[in-house]
Amino acid sequence: MSASRVKSTKNAAPENAGRRRFMTGAAGLTFGVAVGAPLQNLVAGSAEAATGSIKLNNWVTVFTDGTVAIMSPAAEMGQGSLTALPMIVAEEMDAEWSRVHIVAAPPDNKIYGNPAFRYLQYTAGSATVRGYFNNLRQFGAQVRYVLLDNAAQRWGVPLSEVVSEPGYAVHPKSGRRLSYGEIASFAKVPAQAPEVTVEPVAKAQFRLLGRDVHRVDVAGKVNGTAQYSIDVQLPGMLYGAILREPVDRAAPRQIDDSAARAIDGVLQIVPLEYGVGVIATTPWAAFKGKQALKVSWSREARGWKHSSDSGFANFSRIAADSGIKGVAWESVGQAAAEVGKSTRVIEGEYRADYAYHAQMEPLNSVASVTRDSCEIWCGTQSQTIAVDAVAEALGIPAGKVKFNGMLLGGGFGRRGNRDLEFMVDSALLSKASGKPVKVIWTREDDVKNGRFRPQYVNRIRAALDDKGKIVAWHHRVVSDEALAYMDPVRFKASKGRDNIAMRGTELPTYDIPHRLAEGLQQPTGIRTAPLRAIGVGQNSFANEVFIDEVAAHLKADPIEFRIRQLAGHPLAQRGRHVLEEVARMSDWKRKRSGRGLGVAYLDYSGTQLAGVAEVSLGRDGRIKVHDFWCVIDCGVALQPDNVIAQTESSIVYGLGLALTEHIDVSGGLVQQSNFFDYHVPRMRDMPDIHIKLVQTANSPTGAGQMATPLVPSSIANALFQLTGVRLRQQPLLPQRVVQAMSDAGVQLA
């Protein structure tokens, strides 16, 4: 579509011209005029120079020079939301994209909260576009209505005769045009938002959405100007480091700081409830000071007793003991009873180790605390949680916290916990010193004080009918508590259902009439968090390796078996399609010498995906992934190339979780410390990645992490095809492969 084309005839004239309704509710849409609204732009220069402006709602301000400022409520951590959300508004208001300035929205759940998280301003779960999509379309359409209505009144023509072109209201009959900037100079904004309907996605003709515009944050990321919180510089700023309790809630008991104080540049030692802070004139002095501290810790905390090995044994026992009931996550039909009475039951146990986020920017924050207020600079997945966490730590009202949102050097779930401890660090040290303080975690701090993807034992029992169809599925998930630790507020509202640990156990698209997923989350005292793909990362591993075992038991082709099971649900047809496509792309039926192929399918929040891995096995038990094919259908792709980029990214992330990444806990202590013993994928580990984006006219359902869970299961399934040996624990470490081969009496080639 050319840029000057009228948006669409059907959409040209707002349909409900006479009807006006005040839109209330959590979206908090209000109309009002603001002249010269101050703007803070996260990525480029501010929308300056405007002598006047008209604020059309909390999302859009049109300046008289034609510049349009659009708020972006999400945190930018590389996933592209900073660009994608304003594109939705720009699409519906028919703004000229080159004149759009994107402004980071301030913390305000009522206005900028994500509908997918009950209006919490929280960027996670690949739920940003999905959550905001409908509202932002609506807001954009309302803005367009107001602009066109003003033009119509100025021209004295019926609104039905006015159409838009990007940045303009146009009256085709008379050939008159007014730019949005011109309209802003005289427009009256109604006190109540007009009611405007947008076309359903299946019918909508998008002009901007679906086009590969450059992400607005990229330019600053190739020349060093992109600003993360670690880059913040303030006059008179000091530096902080924190020796944190090695185990959650193990408070410092005795502190010997004599060596730390002797270090040049160390100014102050600050005992905290959860550790000991060091304030210094340079980061290097702060790190050295921290290292020189000698601290003993209280031993009462639960975590001291937890080790990975004993945890697995304990979790496995709980998973197998059907007398211990869990909290139902998904319950359809009578799964436990059906499995109980079936004579054809297949069973499997699957495990996952703790895993670490390893975002490239070690956690840090900057705070400047005065007597009764605080200004913070941080990269967080929730702006409003940040404000609340800092206010609570300082004992000041949230209104006294000024928040400056920075780019995130990776998030992956690590920066959205309710207590945001890495942000509180700088607030407390700034308060103690009376100066602005930047607290930087070293990589070792980031690993040792990590909050991990929980350790898991999953047990699945399924009943087959006499035709070899799965008819009942009982999945018990034992893991550390995740949601209860990372966000007690959300957990309280969840009725004990641990969204972080349990997501992915639901199986709506597989036609299985009886399904039960039970959560048995354990209080281990280990620090946990969501990690990219949250529970889906492990639960889908269990599901898809198990399904593969069932297919093998039935001597069925793994793809054909899955396709047979995909029925009934509205999404099932799209699910079958991605599987058929991935079979075609990977030439699935062709046997490769010395290589195995494995498949996985996933319905993730409605996004349909299938992946195929091609692997070989070294004599040392090392798995090499040569190719990975992935088909993704996430509905309408707002920025198709970015969906591809996010899928590449989720595949690489899944590769590390599949093959090398594990945190071991011994007596509560994290055994790994840096990238030399926590191995993340490097360029040499890359398979050839082949991605097909299937665009369908459905509402967007998310893309930021969807492919991650496909990788461990498809690799395990490929290893089975290659060797006949089944691995049931991720990561598939060489020593585990060697052990499994030896247990099965299979020789390594």
Added chain:
Amino acid sequence: MSNITVELVVNGKPLSVTAAPDTPLLWVLREELKLTGTKFGCGVGQCGACTVHLDGEPTQSCLHPLKDVAGRKVTTIEGLSPDSSHPLQKAWVAEQVPQCGYCQSGQIMRAAGLLKQNPRPSRDEIIEYMNTNICRCGTYVRIARAIERAAKGEFA
């Protein structure tokens, strides 16, 4: 350990810095000179986020204490080009390489070192050379593609 004053040339400018002698060049660049494009990732030479050129060679600035860089020439991402016009920077934008972006200064500086010594590297040579630098967002495919495009002279 008391502070020392060291003369060095950063992005073509001679200057002197006073800091503890064991301070890694990384922290001198970031917090003394406010050249924050060079990033801290691991502190132990494992990730490459802090890659700069030292006398023209890419190296990890977290591994060089201030006392060892006296009189040497340092180029950071800020000094690679005055206006993001280096072919690699253009290629990085064309390929939309960065995601979170935190590692990308280091990636670009490493890639610039590669092209200086090997203007037309093969895909395998790129992979071997760039293996030092971690990108947790997994942008490796695009990094390799961007280097190839820059090496072909597409952005010269």
